[in-house]
Structure formats: C-alpha cells, structure tokens
Amino acid sequence: MVNGPPTPPPTTDVEIQDATKEAEAESNAATASTPAPAPAAEPDAEPAPPQQPAPVEVQAATHIDAYQQAFTMSLASQIQAKQWDSLIRHAEYADLVGYDLPTRIFVIAPLILAYLIKDQVPAAKFALNRISTKLSRSPLAQSLLKLTAAVSDRNYREIYSRLSQVPLNGDVNGQVSAQFAEGMSTLVAAFGETFQMRTFILLSTAYSEISLSLAQSYLGMSQELLLKAAEEYGWKFDANNQILSPSAAALKGPSPEPATLGSFDFISNSVAQLEL
Amino acid sequence: MAPEASIDNIFHHITTSNSPGALNHTIRSTLPKEGRDLILASPLASGQDPLSVLDPHTNSLGYLYILSARLHIQNAMPSWSAIDEFCNVCNIEQLRFAPERVILLVKSIVKLANASDPRLAIPTLRTLATRYPKDPSHLTTIHTQLLIICAQTQSFSLITDFLEANPITNIAKELTPDLHYTDNLIYHYLAGVSLAAVNKWALAEDYFEVCITAPAAAQTISGIQLEALKKLKLVQLISSGNASPLPKYTNGNLLKMFRNTAYHAFVEAYPSKPDVLKRIMDKEKNHFTTEKNMGLLNMALLRAPRWQVKKLTQTYVTLSFGDIGRQVGITSEEEVRDLLLSMIEAGDIHGTLSTTTVTFSDPPVHFSKEQIDKVLRAAQHEAMRLQDLEWEMGRSKEFLQKASKNQQSEWGSQGMSMDEDLFPLMADRGGWSQDIEIA
Numbered sequence: 001m002v003n004g005p006p007t008p009p010p011t012t013d014v015e016i017q018d019a020t021k022e023a024e025a026e027s028n029a030a031t032a033s034t035p036a037p038a039p040a041a042e043p044d045a046e047p048a049p050p051q052q053p054a055p056v057e058v059q060a061a062t063h064i065d066a067y068q069q070a071f072t073m074s075l076a077s078q079i080q081a082k083q084w085d086s087l088i089r090h091a092e093y094a095d096l097v098g099y100d101l102p103t104r105i106f107v108i109a110p111l112i113l114a115y116l117i118k119d120q121v122p123a124a125k126f127a128l129n130r131i132s133t134k135l136s137r138s139p140l141a142q143s144l145l146k147l148t149a150a151v152s153d154r155n156y157r158e159i160y161s162r163l164s165q166v167p168l169n170g171d172v173n174g175q176v177s178a179q180f181a182e183g184m185s186t187l188v189a190a191f192g193e194t195f196q197m198r199t200f201i202l203l204s205t206a207y208s209e210i211s212l213s214l215a216q217s218y219l220g221m222s223q224e225l226l227l228k229a230a231e232e233y234g235w236k237f238d239a240n241n242q243i244l245s246p247s248a249a250a251l252k253g254p255s256p257e258p259a260t261l262g263s264f265d266f267i268s269n270s271v272a273q274l275e276l
Numbered sequence: 277m278a279p280e281a282s283i284d285n286i287f288h289h290i291t292t293s294n295s296p297g298a299l300n301h302t303i304r305s306t307l308p309k310e311g312r313d314l315i316l317a318s319p320l321a322s323g324q325d326p327l328s329v330l331d332p333h334t335n336s337l338g339y340l341y342i343l344s345a346r347l348h349i350q351n352a353m354p355s356w357s358a359i360d361e362f363c364n365v366c367n368i369e370q371l372r373f374a375p376e377r378v379i380l381l382v383k384s385i386v387k388l389a390n391a392s393d394p395r396l397a398i399p400t401l402r403t404l405a406t407r408y409p410k411d412p413s414h415l416t417t418i419h420t421q422l423l424i425i426c427a428q429t430q431s432f433s434l435i436t437d438f439l440e441a442n443p444i445t446n447i448a449k450e451l452t453p454d455l456h457y458t459d460n461l462i463y464h465y466l467a468g469v470s471l472a473a474v475n476k477w478a479l480a481e482d483y484f485e486v487c488i489t490a491p492a493a494a495q496t497i498s499g500i501q502l503e504a505l506k507k508l509k510l511v512q513l514i515s516s517g518n519a520s521p522l523p524k525y526t527n528g529n530l531l532k533m534f535r536n537t538a539y540h541a542f543v544e545a546y547p548s549k550p551d552v553l554k555r556i557m558d559k560e561k562n563h564f565t566t567e568k569n570m571g572l573l574n575m576a577l578l579r580a581p582r583w584q585v586k587k588l589t590q591t592y593v594t595l596s597f598g599d600i601g602r603q604v605g606i607t608s609e610e611e612v613r614d615l616l617l618s619m620i621e622a623g624d625i626h627g628t629l630s631t632t633t634v635t636f637s638d639p640p641v642h643f644s645k646e647q648i649d650k651v652l653r654a655a656q657h658e659a660m661r662l663q664d665l666e667w668e669m670g671r672s673k674e675f676l677q678k679a680s681k682n683q684q685s686e687w688g689s690q691g692m693s694m695d696e697d698l699f700p701l702m703a704d705r706g707g708w709s710q711d712i713e714i715a
Binding site for chain 2: 092093096098115122123126127129202205206207208210211243269
C-alpha cells in the first residue's frame with residue numbers, strides 16, 4: 001500500500017533536466033539488462049489502443065529494428081493519410097519501451113510533429129522529455145526541441161525559421177531513412193500549413209487592422225502570397241498605408257445541415273427525459 | 277492417477293467445470309495455501325504448458341490462477357503480448373470470482389514492468405481498469421496503480437482520455453479488497469496532476485476537488501489532501517486568475533492548515549501585486565521546490581499580467597497598447613500586443629486589435645448547432661448519472677434503515693409525506709415497493 005502521494009512530474013526547466021538525467025541513468029541500466037525493443041502493433045481502425053508491443057525481435061535478415069519497423073509498418077501510412085490521431089496513438093504505444101537507440105527518433109519525431117499539428121504542445125514537451133540526453137543531442141531532436149519551445153511561446157517570428165531548419169533525416173543510415181525523410185517532409189509541410197491556417201483564422205477574428213509587415217511575420221509568408229490569400233478571404237488592403245483589414249466573413253462554416261433521423265431521435269430523447 | 281493437489285488435477289477441473297464459483301472453490305480447497313503458486317506454475321505431467329492448451333476466454337478463471345502464479349513466483353514467465361492478450365479477451369465475469377488473484381496479477385504486472393520499463397504496464401493496466409469493474413464509475417486499486425505509473429513516467433497523454441471519460445462515483449471494494457481510503461485520494465490527486473500537466477485545467481480542478489472533499493472518519497486530514505489543495509489553488513490561478521471558494525462540506529481544518537502556508541499568501545497577492553508575488557517566490561523557493569510546485573507557481577506568475585488585463589475590460593472599452601503596458605507593468609508595446617492576441621486566442625478576452633489599440637467586446641452569443649447539441653447531450657448524460665446514483669443510494673441498506681428509522685419517529689406528526697421527500701424520482705418509477713421487499 002502506498003501511504004503518501006507520489007512525486008508529481010517535473011515542470012520547471014531545472015526539474016525537467018534533473019528528471020531527464022535520472023531517466024537516462026535508469027534507461028541505461030534497463031538497456032543493459034533487457035533485450036531490444038518490441039515491434040509495433042498493426043494499424044487499427046478502432047479507437048481502442050493498439051496492442052501491447054510484443055517481445056522483442058530484431059529482423060536479422062533486413063537489419064530493421066523495432067522502431068524502424070514501427071515507422072514502416074504503421075506510422076508511414078498514417079502520415080501519408082494524414083491521420084494524426086491514429087499516428088499519435090500508434091507512436092505512443094510503439095514508444096512504450098524507451099530503449100536508448102538512435103532509431104527511436106523514427107517514432108519520437110513523427111509523434112512530436114503530430115502533437116504540434118494537433119496543437120497539443122504539453123504532450124509534445126513530455127514526449128521530448130522522455131528521450132535520453134544522448135538522443136536529445138541529435139540535430140533532429142534539437143531542432144524539434146527549439147520548434148516546440150517556439151510554438152509553446154507563440155513566438156511567431158521564430159516558428160517558421162525553426163521549422164525550415166528541421167532536418168528531414170533521422171541521422172541514422174539504413175534502408176528506412178529515405179522513407180523516413182519523405183514522411184518527415186510531409187509532417188513538416190503539414191505542420192506549417194496547419195499552423196499558418198490557424199494563425200490566419202486568429203488574425204481574421206482578432207484584428208480589425210494590421211500592418212502588412214506584421215501580418216507577414218505572423219504568417220511567415222511573402223508579400224505576394226499573403227496579399228493573394230488575403231484577397232481570397234475577403235480582407236481589404238490599403239496600399240497607401242500598407243494596412244490590411246481582416247474579415248472573418250469568409251471563414252464562417254457551412255450552413256446548418258438539414259434535420260436527420262438522428263436529430264429527431266435526439267430531440268425525442270430530450271423530451272422523454274423531461275417527462276420523467 | 278495424478279495426486280489430488282497437482283496441476284493435472286487442477287487442469288482437469290479447469291477444463292471440465294461449468295461453474296466459475298465452484299471452480300474457484302475447488303482450486304482453493306484442493307491446493308494448500310502454502311505452495312499453491314508453485315503447483316499452479318508447474319507444467320503438466322505430459323510436459324505440456326497448460327496455458328498453451330487453455331483458452332483465455334473460455335477458461336479465464338483457471339488461466340488467471342496459472343498466469344498470476346507464474347508471474348508471482350517468476351517461473352516460466354509469459355510474454356507481455358500473452359499477458360496483454362489475456363487481459364483483453366478474458367471473460368471478465370469469471371475473474372470477479374477470484375479478486376485476490378486479480379490483485380496478485382496486477383501487482384506482478386507492475387513488478388515485471390518495473391524490471392524493464394514501467395511504461396510497459398500502462399496499456400495492460402488500462403485494459404483491466406476499464407474491463408474489470410462492473411461499470412467505469414467504480415474505483416479499484418488497478419486505477420491507482422495505473423495513475424502512479426503514468427505520473428512516474430510522465431505518460432499523461434496515455435491516460436487523459438480515460439480520465440475524461442470515466443469520472444469515479446463508486447468504489448469496488450468487493451472487486452479489490454485491498455482498496456484503502458488513501459487509494460481514492462491518491463487516484464484523484466494524481467488524476468489532477470496528470471490533467472494539469474496537459475493543461476486540462478477545468479477537469480484537473482474537478483479531480484483535485486474530489487480528493488480535497490473526500491469524507492474521512494473523525495475529521496482527519498490526509499497530507500495528500502493538503503497537497504491537492506495547494507495544487508488546486510495554483511491551477512485556479514493559472515486558468516482563471518483567482519481562487520474559487522471550496523464547497524461548504526470541505527473539512528474546515530484543512531482550510532485552516534492551508535491558510536498557514538506560503539501558498540495562501542501567494543493566492544492573496546495574486547495577480548495585482550507582482551512585487552509581493554516575486555518576494556514570496558524568492559523567500560520560499562526551497563520550500564516550493566521541495567514540494568515540486570515551482571512549475572505551477574512560475575506559470576501562475578507568468579500569467580499574472582493576463583488577469584490584470586482582464587480586469588481592465590471591466591472598466592474600459594478601448595485602450596492603447598501603451599496604456600495597457602503602463603497598467604500591468606510591461607514596457608514593450610509589442611509584448612502587450614502579443615499578450616492580447618494570445619488572450620483572444622485562448623478566449624480569455626474578446627475584442628479586436630488595430631495597429632495601436634484594442635477594443636474590448638462582450639463574448640459572442642452565437643453558438644453552432646453542434647455546440648448546443650454537445651452541451652445538451654452532456655447535461656442529459658449528467659442528469660441520467662445523477663438519477664442512477666440517487667436510485668442506487670435509495671436502494672442501499674444503510675439509507676433504507678435510516679429512512680425507516682426517521683419515518684417511524686416522525687410517523688405521527690408528518691404522516692406519509694416522508695418518502696415523497698426522500699425519493700422524488702423513485703416514486704415515479706413504480707419500483708419502490710418491490711425494492712423495499714428485496715432490501
């Protein structure tokens with residue numbers, strides 16, 4: 001029986017650094033006494049969690065370890081299909097065994113970018129905290145760390161430049177690296193587009209007037225592209241003063257759908273509840 | 277013929293028994309307590325592995341006995357996938373006949389995971405915590421173990437949806453006899469910590485509040501409750517800028533204890549006295565660090581100007597960035613602009629920015645059909661849950677005894693109106709007299 005509250009998770013930088021060091025020491029000890037990581041589960045259309053990683057096998061013939069296998073067997077197809085929730089679920093389960101292998105970045109990097117696409121920044125931070133100091137020193141992990149920090153602070157000026165600096169390879173040679181680079185390219189592009197669109201919608205609702213240069217820094221776009229997008233969404237542009245007047249009118253969703261049997265069922269249930 | 281207390285004999289009973297209750301009794305009475313697990317973990321006389329012959333769904337109870345024995349004495353250890361598959365496909369009704377073996381299985385799973393990576397146990401424990409209770413509202417010790425591992429390994433995203441979907445309203449003491457009062461406190465405290473970590477502030481507050489207001493014998497206070505109260509107050513400062521009052525049924529002694537802490541001084545000075553806040557942080561830094569609350573305190577301090585800006589919306593309609601900066605102590609107009617944009621994005625304020633000013637407005641009153649449907653569904657769901665709880669409480673022996681006692685004592689003066697006051701919903705359902713007889 002536990003008699004007191006367990007230690008809460010670290011939240012400050014110092015706490016996180018301490019925890020990372022401890023985790024690294026534990027991970028090294030565990031790696032020394034345990035076999036290689038488990039293969040990931042098959043993709044699953046159901047919302048239920050993927051299956052527990054099975055014991056550990058490395059495919060000797062092809063020299064693909066479990067993290068690479070997880071990427072090729074499930075994550076790559078989910079990236080291609082842009083199924084971010086499914087990607088997050090499978091990557092989280094594939095990362096259950098936190099072995100200190102360089103190829104772990106094949107699971108962690110897509111996971112972090114998927115979290116950023118879904119704007120779940122705290123979850124991305126905790127996924128980054130889990131990796132060992134050694135792995136976190138890799139160029140890809142470092143760039144993701146900086147990108148996540150910029151997104152967390154909504155440091156718009158930094159986000160786009162840091163995004164462009166994310167290396168697409170996992171610093172690991174092998175037959176999976178080309179496929180990984182392709183997947184990373186899709187993820188980076190998807191995050192850029194999603195973040196730009198989210199910011200565009202925010203500016204449309206939050207600003208009545210904004211200077212062209214400021215809008216450019218928020219959206220990381222060239223002047224030409226921004227003016228084209230602004231025109232498309234009904235923003236006005238005062239060329240003399242270089243001021244844009246955003247409009248949220250074009251962002252309104254489609255008109256309500258006509259009533260369905262489901263709506264009728266819902267209403268009848270509501271009335272039935274009132275009768276009780 | 278094999279001796280009675282042998283794995284072959286037990287295997288025979290497992291494969292031929294139609295009654296899980298009888299099988300449970302047979303295993304317990306046939307095998308001596310001492311050495312029971314040793315026998316259960318051994319192979320059949322033919323050399324076959326009994327687990328390879330038994331069907332985890334059809335022979336769930338027998339499978340549970342053998343699996344938990346093997347994990348417990350660490351003999352012929354099954355793979356994680358075999359354990360996980362069993363937890364996923366077993367006939368859970370059968371497992372409820374042997375709660376002490378389920379407890380043993382859970383403890384062994386945690387031990388096995390701790391030997392390599394504790395995170396490995398999370399999916400398996402989550403499956404058991406979902407399937408084993410009669411409904412998701414029941415707390416078991418599996419829940420507590422699950423939350424402890426999630427908090428220790430910072431695996432909050434693996435548990436967030438579980439916590440969102442399964443609020444606890446009952447305890448399942450009969451399913452996990454080792455359930456202790458502190459399990460409830462630890463579960464709700466850690467649920468609050470987990471949700472706060474992923475910025476689900478409102479739900480985190482709910483869980484902390486359940487922990488804080490948990491009733492206890494002799495009005496005793498647990499240290500966990502005081503820790504939960506400290507975190508609740510900080511979470512409230514972060515999410516809304518002020519600390520809300522606690523329910524009336526909160527233990528008064530707990531509030532007195534909180535008032536003697538540095539956290540209370542911090543709450544009192546928040547958000548309008550940044551100098552005082554910083555002084556408290558500096559003075560109590562070691563104390564706050566030891567209690568692992570510096571992260572929340574830093575976040576609260578960082579967000580203090582946000583709530584000062586929000587107060588301005590009660591007085592002003594339009595303000596320049598410079599004026600706002602002077603009021604809240606920010607020198608850069610760019611920072612003020614970014615703060616306002618962030619607040620609009622988070623829905624903390626409503627308004628529109630121009631190149632140098634902000635014009636505050638009331639919250640928009642238009643909602644989509646989907647939003648209204650969602651709120652209505654949630655309200656209906658809560659109403660049904662409350663009805664069920666009231667119905668269940670009305671059927672409980674303790675409640676009926678008390679009601680009957682009250683009724684007898686007030687019979688002469690108040691007549692028959694008592695049951696109408698006590699059971700307004702049940703009176704309409706028409707099942708009242710039948711339940712009285714059963715009770």
